[in-house]
Amino acid sequence: MSTRKQKQYGILAQYSPLKGSRPLRLALLVSLSAGVATSAVADTTCGPEQFKAVAQYFSHASAQAPANYQSAYLNYPSRSIAAADKPFPLPLGTPLGNVSYQYADKPSTLDDFLKATRSHGLLVLHKGRIVREQYANGGTEQTRFLLNSMTKSLVGLSVGIAVDQGLISSLDDPISHYLPELKEGAYQTATVRQVLDMTTALHFAGQSPDAAGRGRDIEATASKSFGCGQSIRQHPVNALFNEGSQHGQAFTYINTNTQVLGALVERVSGTSLSKFMERNLWSRIGTEDAANWLIDQPDDSKAIEHAWMGFNARVRDLGRLGLLLANNGEWQGKQLISKSWIHDSMTPDQPFLKQLAQRPVFGYSHQWWVPVGGKDEFIGMGFGGQYLYVNQAEQLVIVEMSANPTFDSRKSTEEAIAVFRAVAANLAQE
Incomplete structure (x- = not known):
């Protein structure tokens, strides 16, 4: 391996766990204890040491988490996504002061929230102007932050563009119509819409349907990718039906669904997901810097x-993406994403998606979380505390990057939406 590739793929080449680390908090590899990793352990080139290193790297709880989230694209294989030829300016506006809010009957402030969640990047755009921007814990304007599951929302937009371009005929087509390799497993009868809206009824060997419902479905396979450079392409083929259930009846958050959507965009476009994003979105919204998308192995071919979970980008460029969404998919007079797709992404179309039983503060549509009780707002969210909040009514975009050491998928995201709505209320008084 060349010196250049050793640096880029440093984790694969030379990473070893740090001594004295805190207990691993990431769900990554939790499923290995259920026996999923038997074949990997038997493989002397890919085993527990590599898996432990991966889990430690992506843990939100470790002391190294901010630095790790700021450099993932340097330590694992990734594809570069070119920026725009000319950056779109983000002028300064009237500074936003500190904001008070209340969550769980406890008063607090925006500054308290940022400190408690170990924020390392914040951008607040109001009517296209920067009203607050700050960095901490090693983050800077130049940092490309790992978005974790906030990446899913970008995949949702890519699917929308593919639909707009006629590459996907209907969301009600079986996903296996476009990916025939899925005809033998649980995805066989799932529609594109059901995969997009997380209403599939499936799980994976070695894990119960309940475990898959908590998102622990791809991590064992992903650990072999990040730790050993093994492909994840075949993983969705192994999906198993949930007995007594049917697709489209309930919300079940499954990471593999988004992986399938990525494969869908790749297949119908004839190019990589990264290149599709670059050509149709990233290079067209005035981005100032390239982004990176983590890939499953060093062999790019x-x-x-x-x-x-693998997108990495600057905070300001994510803010520009938010401006596109706040303006219903239109950028400088050009409709990059149809208004109908943006509307549908903010409008769950099933009663059980309008308010989730598992997450009652949120609904869900097209890979976006939709805060209950609001209007014209939606949010992308990542494990450990990464957010892209868009409020069309207030022309407000908030990008917040964290490595929250006490992150809780329900409580932390509920508090985040309380903070962001308090910011919106503060700005509405101006």
């Missing part, structure tokens, strides 16, 4: 993106 065979690789596929980690569609479920």
Whole structure:
């Protein structure tokens, strides 16, 4: 391996766990204890040491988490996504002061929230102007932050563009119509819409349907990718039906669904997900810097993106993406994403998706979380505390990057939406 590739793929080449680390908090590899990793352990080139290193790297709880989230694209294989030829300016506006809010009957402030969640990047755009921007814990304007599951929302937009371009005929087509390799497993009868809206009824060997419902479905396979450079392409083929259930009846958050969507975009477009994003979105919204998408192996000719969690980008460029969404998919007079797709992404179309039983503060549509009780707002969210909040009514975009050491998928995201709505209320008084 060349010196250049050793640096880029440093984790694969030379990473070893740090001594004295805190207990691993990431769900990554939790499923290995259920016996999923038997074949990997038997493989002397890919085993527990590699898996432990991966889990430690992506843990939100470790002391190294901010630095790790700021450099993932340097330490794992990734594809570069070119920026725009000319950056779109983000002028300064009237500074936003500190904001008070209340969550769980406890008063607090925006500054308290940022400190408690170990924020390392914040941008607040109001009517296209920067009203607050700050960095901490090693983050800077130049940092490309790992988005974790916030990546899913970008995949949702890519699917929308593919639909707009006629590459996908209907969301009600079986996903296996476009990916025939899925005809033998649980995805066989799932529609594109059901995969997009997380209403599939499936799980994976070695894990119960309940475990898959908590998102622990791709991590064992992903650990072999990040730790050993193994492909994840075949993983969705192994999906198993949930007995007594049917697709389209309930919300079940499954990371593999988004991985399937990434493969879908790749297949119908004839190019990589990264290149599709570059051509149709990233290079067209005035971005100032390239982004990176983590891929499953160093061999780019065979690789596929980690569609479920692997996007890395600057805060300001994510803010520009938010401006596109706040303006219903229109950028400088050009409709990059149809208004109908943006509307549908903010409008769950099933009663059980309008308010989730598992997450009652949120609904869900097209890979976006939709805060209950609001209007014209939606949010992308990542494990450990990464957010892209868009409020069309207030022309407000908030990008917040964290490595929250006490992150809780329900409580932390509920508090985040309380904070962001408090910011919106503060700005509405101006």
